[in-house]
Amino acid sequence: MNLLHYHQWQGRSNDCGPFTTAIVLNTFRGEKIFDGKTLALEMNRPRLRWHGLLPFIVVRRIPDWATMPWGIADALTQHGVRARWRFGATKGDLLNALNQNRIAMPIIGEIDLPRRLWAHVKPLAHYDPQKGLGFIDPAHPNAEIVWQNENEFERLWRNWKNLLVETL
Numbered sequence: 001m002n003l004l005h006y007h008q009w010q011g012r013s014n015d016c017g018p019f020t021t022a023i024v025l026n027t028f029r030g031e032k033i034f035d036g037k038t039l040a041l042e043m044n045r046p047r048l049r050w051h052g053l054l055p056f057i058v059v060r061r062i063p064d065w066a067t068m069p070w071g072i073a074d075a076l077t078q079h080g081v082r083a084r085w086r087f088g089a090t091k092g093d094l095l096n097a098l099n100q101n102r103i104a105m106p107i108i109g110e111i112d113l114p115r116r117l118w119a120h121v122k123p124l125a126h127y128d129p130q131k132g133l134g135f136i137d138p139a140h141p142n143a144e145i146v147w148q149n150e151n152e153f154e155r156l157w158r159n160w161k162n163l164l165v166e167t168l
Helices: 016-029 036-044 069-078 091-099 150-159
Strands: 047-051 054-058 083-086 104-112 116-121 124-128 132-135 146-148 164-167
Touching: 016 036, 016 069, 016 116, 036 069, 047 069, 054 069, 069 083, 069 164, 091 104, 091 124, 091 164, 104 124, 104 150, 132 150, 146 150
Parallel strands: none
Antiparallel strands: 047 054, 083 164, 104 116, 104 164, 124 132, 132 146
16 A cells, blocks of 8 residues: 555644544545545544444544544544554554555554653554664655654553554
8 A cells, every 4th residue: 555645744733643544545545535634624523423223422533632543443434444443452463454455553652741641643654674663654744654663663652552543
């Protein structure tokens, strides 16, 4: 899958979730249809979903600030790409996704209250034992693979209990 071709830069926004969602949707569609800014506005609004006969409201984002992992999975599914989110994923899960042409979107960050609290999501595009994990990072202004050292990645991912959004 050519995630790199569909890179979008989020600029100075906190919209890594909607921009990652747009990158993934465009990759699956094979054309540039979805825009991260537009998806951010769409995901700001709660969405009514049905579970059998029961309605429930999905809050996908705290408007203009933070996107929830279930919000990314919901937006992907709404637009035709089956996805899920879960805690406790492993490096093996990331590599399996790459090998199976699925897209893994790990959520990394710091939880050091009250000083620091941040999270970031980005789609995984490559793995190299020497370079580490290669991402198409919406926080990076250029359309290029951004490599992250495995030790740093694992520490930041572990902070969020190995939270993963993935296509199915």
